[in-house]
Amino acid sequence: MKKKVSLKDIAQEAGVSTALVSYVMTNKEEKARVGREMARKIRKIAQKLNYQPNHLARSLKSGRSDTIGLIVADISNPFFGHIARTIEDEAKQHNYTVIFGSSDENVDKSGDLINALLNRQVDGLIVIPAEGSEQQIRRLKERHVPFVLMDRPFPDVDASSISINNAGAAYEAVKHLLLSGRRRVGMIAYKTGLHHIAERRSGYTQALSDYGLEKEKRIKLARYSHLRDDIRKAIDQLTGGKHPADALFFATNSLAIEGLRYISELGISVPEQLAVVSFDESEAFDLFHAPVTYIRQPIREMGKAAVRLLLEQIRDGDKPTEAICLDAELIVRQSTAKK
Amino acid sequence: MKKKVSLKDIAQEAGVSTALVSYVMTNKEEKARVGREMARKIRKIAQKLNYQPNHLARSLKSGRSDTIGLIVADISNPFFGHIARTIEDEAKQHNYTVIFGSSDENVDKSGDLINALLNRQVDGLIVIPAEGSEQQIRRLKERHVPFVLMDRPFPDVDASSISINNAGAAYEAVKHLLLSGRRRVGMIAYKTGLHHIAERRSGYTQALSDYGLEKEKRIKLARYSHLRDDIRKAIDQLTGGKHPADALFFATNSLAIEGLRYISELGISVPEQLAVVSFDESEAFDLFHAPVTYIRQPIREMGKAAVRLLLEQIRDGDKPTEAICLDAELIVRQSTAKK
DNA sequence: CTGAAAGCGCTTACAG
DNA sequence: CTGAAAGCGCTTACAG
Numbered sequence: 001m002k003k004k005v006s007l008k009d010i011a012q013e014a015g016v017s018t019a020l021v022s023y024v025m026t027n028k029e030e031k032a033r034v035g036r037e038m039a040r041k042i043r044k045i046a047q048k049l050n051y052q053p054n055h056l057a058r059s060l061k062s063g064r065s066d067t068i069g070l071i072v073a074d075i076s077n078p079f080f081g082h083i084a085r086t087i088e089d090e091a092k093q094h095n096y097t098v099i100f101g102s103s104d105e106n107v108d109k110s111g112d113l114i115n116a117l118l119n120r121q122v123d124g125l126i127v128i129p130a131e132g133s134e135q136q137i138r139r140l141k142e143r144h145v146p147f148v149l150m151d152r153p154f155p156d157v158d159a160s161s162i163s164i165n166n167a168g169a170a171y172e173a174v175k176h177l178l179l180s181g182r183r184r185v186g187m188i189a190y191k192t193g194l195h196h197i198a199e200r201r202s203g204y205t206q207a208l209s210d211y212g213l214e215k216e217k218r219i220k221l222a223r224y225s226h227l228r229d230d231i232r233k234a235i236d237q238l239t240g241g242k243h244p245a246d247a248l249f250f251a252t253n254s255l256a257i258e259g260l261r262y263i264s265e266l267g268i269s270v271p272e273q274l275a276v277v278s279f280d281e282s283e284a285f286d287l288f289h290a291p292v293t294y295i296r297q298p299i300r301e302m303g304k305a306a307v308r309l310l311l312e313q314i315r316d317g318d319k320p321t322e323a324i325c326l327d328a329e330l331i332v333r334q335s336t337a338k339k
Numbered sequence: 340m341k342k343k344v345s346l347k348d349i350a351q352e353a354g355v356s357t358a359l360v361s362y363v364m365t366n367k368e369e370k371a372r373v374g375r376e377m378a379r380k381i382r383k384i385a386q387k388l389n390y391q392p393n394h395l396a397r398s399l400k401s402g403r404s405d406t407i408g409l410i411v412a413d414i415s416n417p418f419f420g421h422i423a424r425t426i427e428d429e430a431k432q433h434n435y436t437v438i439f440g441s442s443d444e445n446v447d448k449s450g451d452l453i454n455a456l457l458n459r460q461v462d463g464l465i466v467i468p469a470e471g472s473e474q475q476i477r478r479l480k481e482r483h484v485p486f487v488l489m490d491r492p493f494p495d496v497d498a499s500s501i502s503i504n505n506a507g508a509a510y511e512a513v514k515h516l517l518l519s520g521r522r523r524v525g526m527i528a529y530k531t532g533l534h535h536i537a538e539r540r541s542g543y544t545q546a547l548s549d550y551g552l553e554k555e556k557r558i559k560l561a562r563y564s565h566l567r568d569d570i571r572k573a574i575d576q577l578t579g580g581k582h583p584a585d586a587l588f589f590a591t592n593s594l595a596i597e598g599l600r601y602i603s604e605l606g607i608s609v610p611e612q613l614a615v616v617s618f619d620e621s622e623a624f625d626l627f628h629a630p631v632t633y634i635r636q637p638i639r640e641m642g643k644a645a646v647r648l649l650l651e652q653i654r655d656g657d658k659p660t661e662a663i664c665l666d667a668e669l670i671v672r673q674s675t676a677k678k
Numbered sequence: 679c680t681g682a683a684a685g686c687g688c689t690t691a692c693a694g
Numbered sequence: 695c696t697g698a699a700a701g702c703g704c705t706t707a708c709a710g
Contacts, residue, residue, distance in 0.1 A: 006687055017697045022689060032690090033695055055459045056404065057687035060395045060702045067438075067459070076424035078417045085415035088441060097455060099406075099438050102427060116436060119394045120406070257622050264626065283596050284623040287603065345703055356681045361705060371706090372679055396703035399686045 005049045013045050014038075021046070025053065059121060068310060069117030070100040071110065071127040079253055079280050079299075080128065083150065086303025087126060094311055096123075103130045105192075105224050111136050118145065124310045126150055131192050146313035148306045152196045153323060160313065160321045162306045166196045169295045169328040170203025173249055173277045176293070176330060178211050180338050182247035182275050184218070186238040188231060188259060189251035191221035200251045200279065218245060222255060231258045239268060246274060247336070253280035253294075260288060276335040290334035297328050344388040352384050353377075360385070364392065398460060407649060408456030409439040410449065410466040418592055418619050418638075419467065422489065425642025426465060433650060435462075442469045444531075444563050450475050457484065463649045465489055470531050485652035487645045491535045492662060499652065499660045501645045505535045508634045508667040509542025512588055512616045515632070515669060517550050519677050521586035521614050523557070525577040527570060527598060528590035530560035539590050539618065557584060561594060570597045578607060585613060586675070592619035592633075599627055615674040629673035636667050 007018040007025070014021065016038065023032035024042045059065040070087055072080035080102075088098050099117055103110040110130040117125060124146035129137060134154050140147050141159060149161035177185050187204045189197050201219060208214055220234035238245045248263075250256035256278035268274050270290045277293045278285065285292035305324050313319050346357040346364070353360065355377065362371040363381045398404040409426055411419035419441075427437050438456055442449040449469040456464060463485035468476060473493050479486050480498060488500035516524050526543045528536050540558060547553055559573030577584040587602075589595035595617035599609075607613050609629045616632045617624065624631035644663050652658050 004687095007689095008687075018688080019690080019697060019699090022687095026689080028690095035695060038696085052454065052458050054399075054687050056395050056399045057702090058689075060393075060399055060687080060704085061689050063702075065395065074424065075414070075427065076417065076420040078415065078420065081415040081417065081420040085413065085441060088414065088439070092440075097438055097440075097459060099436055100427070101431075101436075102424060115391065119391050120436060121393060121395045257626065260626050264628075282623070283621065284626040287596065287599050287623040288626045289603075289628040343703095347703075357704080358681060358683090358706080361703095365705080367706090374679060377680085393703050396686090397705075399688085399703080400705050402686075 004054065005051050006054065007051075009049060010042060010045050010051055013049070014042050016042070025051070065121045065123055066095055067097045067099055067120070067122045068307075069114075069120075069122035069125045069127075070098050071103055071113050071117070071125065071129075072100065073105050073128055073130065074102045075100060076102075077254065078282065082299045083128070083303055086300050087307055090304050090307040094307070096307075096311075103128075103133075105130050107132045107136075114140070124148075124314045126306050126310055128152060129154065129194075131194050144317060146310060146317070148310045148313070150302065150306050152194050155195050158321055160309050161323045162302050162309065162326070163196065163324070164297055164302070164326050164328045166199035166328075167203035167206070169279070169330070170200040170249070170251075171207045172203075172330050173279075173293075173295055174204050174207035175211070176332065177247040177249065177275055177277060177336060178207065178213070180247075180275060180336050183213065184216055184243055184245045185213075185247040185249060186218045186220065186245035187249045187251065188220050188222060188234050188238075188255050190255065191223050191230075197251055204249060227254065227258055231255060232262050235259060235262050235266075239266070239274065248274060248276050250276070250278040253278060253282045253285075256280075256292065256294075257282060257284050260284070260292070271335050271337045272339060275337075277330075281331075285333075288335065290337070293333045293336040294331050295328045296331050298326050301326055343393065344390050345393070346390075348388060349381060349384050349390055352388070353381050355381070364390070404460045404462055405434055406436045406438055406459070406461045407646075408453075408459075408461035408464045408466075409437050410442055410452050410456070410464065410468075411439065412444050412467055412469065413441045414439060415441075416593065417621065421638050422467070422642055425639050426646055429643050429646040433646070435646075435650075442467075442472075444469050446471045446475075453479070463487075463653045465645050465649055467491060468493065468533075470533050483656060485649060485656070487649045487652070489641065489645050491533050494534050497660055498662075499648050500662045501641050501648065501665070502535065502662070503636055503641070503665050503667045505538035505667075506542035506545070508618070508669070509539040509588070509590075510546045511542075511669050512618075512632075512634055513543050513546035514550075515671065516586040516588065516614055516616060516675060517546065517552070519586075519614060519675055522552065523555055523582055523584045524552075524586040524588060525557045525559065525573075525584035526588045526590065527559050527561060527573050527577075527594050529594065530562050530569075536590055543588060566593065566597055570594060571601050574598060574601050574605075578605070578613065587613055587615050589615070589617040592617060592621045592624075595619075595631065595633075596621060596623050599623070599631070610674050610676045611678060614676075616669075620670075624672075627674065629676070632672045632675040633670055634667045635670050637665050640665055 007021045010021045011018040024039045029039045091098050101113040110133045126148050128151045153161040153163045222230035279295045346360045349360045350357040363378045368378045440452040449472045465487050467490045492500040492502045561569035618634045
């Protein structure tokens with residue numbers, strides 16, 4: 001790259017010290033009581049030379065990088081892509097830039113990522129934590145790094161977080177299935193200790209038991225790393241046998257998409273033979289022949305809240321933690337129509 | 340945040356200069372001929388203090404930030420999300436971090452973004468350029484900023500780029516429709532001057548004319564900002580009248596998804612009444628009742644090539660520009676089955 | 679084998 | 695109203 005013009009170049013041309021130029025360029029001329037004439041002259045030269053401040057130098061001096069780090073599970077998953085987009089927009093409004101990384105639901109990657117972002121002096125972190133990363137998160141707290149957990153709070157860690165009422169939303173979804181006449185409702189979830197999935201499972205269980213169907217509990221788990229195979233197996237089991245499920249509740253959009261692929265292949269008719277509800281949204285749900293009933297998370301609000309909480313923490317290191325829990329909404333469509 | 344430990348702290352504890360510590364921490368002990376004992380001692384202290392280098396300071400000094408900037412149209416669009424993911428993975432392998440931004444197909448935003456990333460001293464840029472951003476790209480070249488154009492080359496700008504054979508891929512798609520017995524093939528594209536869309540249009544036109552159907556050309560354009568309305572209007576026009584289209588070719592996945600939503604609403608049967616092909620891929624294409632035939636771009640290869648080209652440019656500022664053009668693949672499925 | 683010193687490009691408290 | 699100086703945390707050419 002061509003050598004960039006620095007404060008020094010401007011100072012030289014204007015015949016003043018770099019200090020003056022710095023004051024003018026950061027609009028602190030008032031405070032530094034720089035002469036109006038001089039300020040104008042400096043600005044003019046800066047313009048002519050097309051001066052662009054070096055953010056790195058500024059950050060090194062000021063201790064603030066105006067950058068936030070974002071850790072998601074996988075940026076190519078539209079759910080996280082949407083979150084990233086909201087955070088980007090919201091951050092930009094406050095003159096922050098976003099560095100991101102995908103943890104792939106992997107603790108080691110997550111740890112490396114956190115370190116890499118921290119070494120780059122991000123002012124704070126928004127993280128959608130991977131399973132088993134509690135320790136890493138605790139370390140953040142010990143080091144007084146401002147951060148916000150998103151999507152998946154850790155019940156045992158006292159940290160600011162944005163999440164939704166997972167148990168409640170799952171409960172509503174299952175209740176909706178029961179009210180539409182289904183009795184054998186299966187659930188497919190990730191095999192994970194993450195709290196948000198546990199909550200979704202407990203919402204499911206609670207609904208069944210409130211409707212006197214605790215005996216009908218049928219949950220299958222799929223590994224993130226063997227998604228396709230595990231889901232196929234799960235569906236085979238749930239829809240086979242003497243008392244096949246007449247409804248399926250998927251705990252996330254990726255589970256549902258993979259599941260629906262297989263359901264189509266098998267020629268199972270939705271919603272006649274099998275009603276379907278999923279967490280999250282997806283364009284794919286719209287194009288399924290029976291548009292899929294889903295639980296809509298308020299992604300925009302979540303992103304906004306996350307950035308807000310983080311910036312407050314950055315500004316005030318002693319801000320008490322704040323856990324925000326938003327409500328999700330059940331969007332009812334064809335895939336759960338009454339039989 | 341708590342004060343971080345710096346080289347100085349280690350130097351103090353070890354009773355040596357920061358220079359020594361720096362050499363050891365960057366594994367240049369050989370070159371600096373630091374004593375083995377001393378090196379061990381320094382490493383031990385660094386470990387104990389949990390030393391983490393400040394990347395900002397390093398970058399300021401070295402002039403390299405080991406960060407690349409990525410500009411996409413919209414990170415929440417899975418197509419770009421996938422590209423981002425490949426670039427992230429590939430960059431990480433070379434110890435680079437990625438800062439990203441969404442231009443929203445808007446020239447002003449794109450300009451702001453480029454500046455913001457450059458001020459943060461990214462070593463180079465991978466950009467999926469917005470319409471009308473030629474000037475911004477030319478400026479990059481003038482300033483000798485390493486960069487690679489992706490997805491959309493500018494024919495009038497001599498720059499390194501990764502793209503696919505858009506005209507050829509479109510040609511194949513339309514040819515496939517014609518060979519499957521369709522005669523009135525409509526196309527829906529973005530209203531844009533961007534070259535890759537122009538190429539897709541010309542592939543369409545060429546195919547029609549090669550098959551003696553130039554009179555049957557029916558292209559409709561939709562504005563990015565009025566996607567839904569424009570597509571609905573376009574589909575109404577194409578499928579209405581005395582000679583309704585019997586096939587539709589969508590120039591991108593977002594156009595197709597919006598279009599298929601409407602086609603479902605209208606109750607038009609695919610592929611019987613209307614065959615459908617789209618550029619790009621999407622999970623939604625799989626779940627459509629007649630899985631959609633699409634043109635698969637080699638995203639992984641594209642991302643890898645982009646990073647490779649960029650890093651070569653960063654290493655060698657005089658590297659001549661290189662335009663890589665990859666082939667796309669037509670994946671034939673139900674939506675274009677013979678009538 | 680080791681260290682002092684300069685410098686990357688900024689900011690800001692301080693002195694005049 | 696203006697400027698000299700110190701310093702953020704590193705790296706590296708140079709001198710011993």
